[in-house]
Amino acid sequence: MGHIRLGTLPQSKKWRDVVGMLEAGASVDAIAEAAAKASERDLARASADPRFQFVTSLLVRLPMLARAPGFEDALRDLGAGENALSSVTGLLAGLERAIDRQSFVAGSSSDAGELAKAALLETLSVQMRDRLPTLFDPTAQEIRAALGSFASGKEFASLARSFYARLTYRSLDYYLSREFARHTGEERRFADDTQRMDFQQALAQHTFEVSRIIQEFSGGWYGKTVWQRNALDQDAIDQFSRYAFKKMRSELGRRRDTA
Numbered sequence: 134m135g136h137i138r139l140g141t142l143p144q145s146k147k148w149r150d151v152v153g154m155l156e157a158g159a160s161v162d163a164i165a166e167a168a169a170k171a172s173e174r175d176l177a178r179a180s181a182d183p184r185f186q187f188v189t190s191l192l193v194r195l196p197m198l199a200r201a202p203g204f205e206d207a208l209r210d211l212g213a214g215e216n217a218l219s220s221v222t223g224l225l226a227g228l229e230r231a232i233d234r235q236s237f238v239a240g241s242s243s244d245a246g247e248l249a250k251a252a253l254l255e256t257l258s259v260q261m262r263d264r265l266p267t268l269f270d271p272t273a274q275e276i277r278a279a280l281g282s283f284a285s286g287k288e289f290a291s292l293a294r295s296f297y298a299r300l301t302y303r304s305l306d307y308y309l310s311r312e313f314a315r316h317t318g319e320e321r322r323f324a325d326d327t328q329r330m331d332f333q334q335a336l337a338q339h340t341f342e343v344s345r346i347i348q349e350f351s352g353g354w355y356g357k358t359v360w361q362r363n364a365l366d367q368d369a370i371d372q373f374s375r376y377a378f379k380k381m382r383s384e385l386g387r388r389r390d391t392a
Contacts, residue, residue, distance in 0.1 A: 147171035151309075155316050161335045165343075166385040168305045173382060180374060184246030186367060187235040188253050189374045191228065192296055193355075193365065196289065199281035218273035221261055224280075225254050248307060252300035260292055284359075290352035297377050298344035302337045309336075346384045347377055 148171045154164050180186075191211075198207045208217045212234040213227030232250045257280075264279040265271045271279070283292045313329050316322040323329040354373055359365050 148308075152312055155309075155312055155322050158322060161332065161339050162385070164309070165305060165336060165339055166382075168309055169301070169382045169385050172304060172308055180245060180371075180378070182243040182246050184232065184235055185243060185249050186371060188232060188246065188249040189370050190367060191232070192253055192256075192293065193289075193359075193370050193373075196281055196284035196292075197359065197365075199277050200284050204277055218276050220270065221258065221265065221276060224261075224276060225258060228257070229254060244307065245304070248303045249300055252296055252303055255299055256292065256295045260295055286352035286356040286360075289355040290348045293351040293355075293377070294344045294348040297347045297381060298341045301344065301378075301381050302340040305336065305340070306333060343381060343384045346380045350380070351377070 151167045151171055212231035217224050217227035261279045283289050317329050358369055
């Protein structure tokens with residue numbers, strides 16, 4: 134089975150510049166922008182992978198499926214199994230099986246697809262638990278209603294922001310974490326693991342703040358594409374995903390320039 138990998142840390146001039154910025158003690162926002170630019174081509178190539186596309190399709194389509202008749206059958210058709218609505222954990226495990234099955238069927242996978250899967254499952258876990266009762270285990274109907282609540286422009290915008298923020302952070306950290314070990318220790322950028330972890334947390338927070346741009350346009354896109362034009366196909370979802378990454382990269386640069 135083919136495997137499209139993002140690969141080891143690239144040796145291009147852009148990535149050498151990122152390493153140099155780490156060594157020079159550059160700010161989180163400057164390193165985030167530089168790393169996003171350096172990884173742009175690899176991520177754009179990997180985002181054409183069927184597994185990545187399947188994940189972004191789930192992000193958009195699951196809320197609508199949850200509001201339509203036959204949701205349990207739809208989950209089984211996706212490969213999520215028979216008991217996907219038994220609990221939030223069961224739903225997430227079922228979706229993970231469905232995504233992994235897609236990789237097997239397509240005959241290829243990518244590290245970007247794996248990052249997207251992790252970002253989707255984490256996003257759904259956090260966002261759905263905020264919409265479910267906390268004292269008792271939720272029923273299948275409550276789980277379905279929580280997922281279906283994202284099938285509106287405003288709520289989808291919140292879901293999309295969380296997903297692309299997590300995916301962008303994971304993509305940057307995928308590369309940068311390989312360098313962090315080399316820059317941790319006495320008289321290095323990070324004196325110890327605590328400083329390194331503080332930097333990674335700051336990077337995650339910065340990425341989330343930047344992702345506000347996703348929330349600003351994705352609700353309108355959802356309303357026009359899904360409800361007005363009823364034109365939701367994979368091409369439309371792929372275009373949305375590419376545009377989201379483009380806006381994130383642009384905003385990372387704008388934030389640094391105005392800091």
